Amino acid sequence: MTEVRARSPGKIILSGEHAVVHGATAVAAAIDLYTHVSFRPDCSLPSDHSDRSVNLELQDMDLVLSWPLSRLKKSLGDSFTASSSPVSCTEERMKSIAILVEEQAIPEAKISLSSGISAFLHLYTSIHGYKPGKVVVSSDLPLGSGLGSSASFCVSLVAALLASSDVIVIDKSKNGWNTLCNYDLELVNKWAYEGEKILHGKPSGVDNTVSTFGSMIQFRLGELTHIRSSAPLRMLVTNTKVGRNTKALVASVSERASRHQDAMAAVFNAVDSISKELSAIIQSDAADDRSVTAREEKIEELMEMNQGLLQCMGVSHASIETVLRTTLRYKLASKLTGAGGGGCVLTLLPTLLSSSVIDKVIAELESCGFQCLKTEVGGKGLEICFS
The missing domain is CATH 3.30.70.890 (GHMP kinase, C-terminal domain)
Incomplete structure (x- = not known):
């Protein structure tokens, strides 16, 4: 199977932070700094299927993680099947995922990545099921600085997994980067929001929306309006x-x-x-x-x-x-x-x-x-x- 690559931008709040919580309007915009995700499914057929695994490489963090399929099935349940519709992570499932993350013995200096890794496991197994593959992540965005790095990660990951699973259809013969139709973007956005919930509890949905659709949005009390700049802004x-x-x-x-x-x-x-x-x-x-x-x-x-x-x-x-x-x-x-x-x-x-x-x-x-x-x-x- 071909490697799928996805990239989505970070975001800035141009105006309205904090006040938006109290009913004011805010404006957010995409920036040309991206999180890059590549996904390569493992289509080999080894004699011992239990040796196959799900692998995650966080290049900027110099961290490589791996989970045998047998361990994922045992922890998350054999009956769990991949879904094309967004699935929320239940409290019980979250506990099982937390154990799977703990077993990786992540260094103390990088323990803040745990919630992102939990989101990865939920999104991967929910969309792609218990199939082996390798995901590689790199980013132009500094982590935890308010530039929407977690949403950008979730959007890129979801898009790569959905495209690989043929849930969203893209012309594979076309060279270079493809954009998606609005219907597929909405699906990616809803899935990414499920990842953001794992990372942030009750996110506004603004970060993943900007990362998915790009451009700019005006938002107030959950109402989002897409706006477009008439001239470049640096x-x-x-x-x-x-x-x-x-x-x-x-x-x-x-x-x-x-x-x-x-x-x-x-x-x-x-x-x-x-x-x-x-x-x-x-x-x-x-x-x-x-x-x-x-x-x-x-x-x-x-x-x-x-x-x-x-x-x-x-x-x-x-x-x-x-x-x-x-x-x-x-x-x-x-x-x-x-x-x-x-x-x-x-x-x-x-x-x-x-x-x-x-x-x-x-x-x-x-x-x-x-x-x-x-x-x-x-x-x-x-x-x-x-x-």
Whole structure:
């Protein structure tokens, strides 16, 4: 059987993080940094079938894991069959999967990968059944930094498995990357959400939706609207490498909102207005350099306003403020993206900004120990190819 390769993008929150939990509108976008998954089914027929296994290689983590089919069947039950419709992981099944992950004796330094590996086992056996094969994963995205690396992993994995199982049909004779029809994208998205539930408990579904469909979305209280930028948007993503506890940050904003109800309601309303205006500007036409510059200046102002409101919510951090001060010296606008408390910061790179200035900004930020990634915003979603 041919090797299947899939890639799907990470995401950024352009506006509305935290406030969205309190009813405000938010805007998220795909970025051109991808998680890559390749899947090669094992179609050999050894005399002893019990020797065959499911293998997972996490290249960036230098980790190779393997489960004999006989062990999977014994733990998860012989009667479990592959399904083309999304299947939730029951509590009982999750306990069995947790044991299978523990048996791999993952080094302590990499134990944070356990939930992702659990999601892998659920998705693999649910879609592909107890059939041998090898999955190899690599990613452009830093893990746990708020750029949607887990959703990107789930989307790419699901797509590769569904394509290999012929649940989604792709022209295998076509060279290069294939896009999927909306029906197949919806199926991938629903499956990926089941993986995200294992990783995050009660995810919003925004990350996997952006990773699947690409482009941009506006969302509020579970309502998603796909939007499309009329012109390219470039961002510098700075990873502060400061870890943060998303649940704790969300809880702290809620606590502040309960202590200062009127003031925080005004903050959330302001964020809602910013997101709606940003969405309209992104979709507006920009015919020439002057109108492109005017458009980007408005986006910069909205980013700065949104960052000020995030500071009001108490989710900034010393590392984020360092990025803000550094980019401001070059007259560039920045804001945190995601939960805050560390994580990543976005800086708009105007169309007419020279590459030498960008290089200076990156050099200064990297001298602080940060990681810088240049990205195009609002691009392609999931793609698949055969090799």
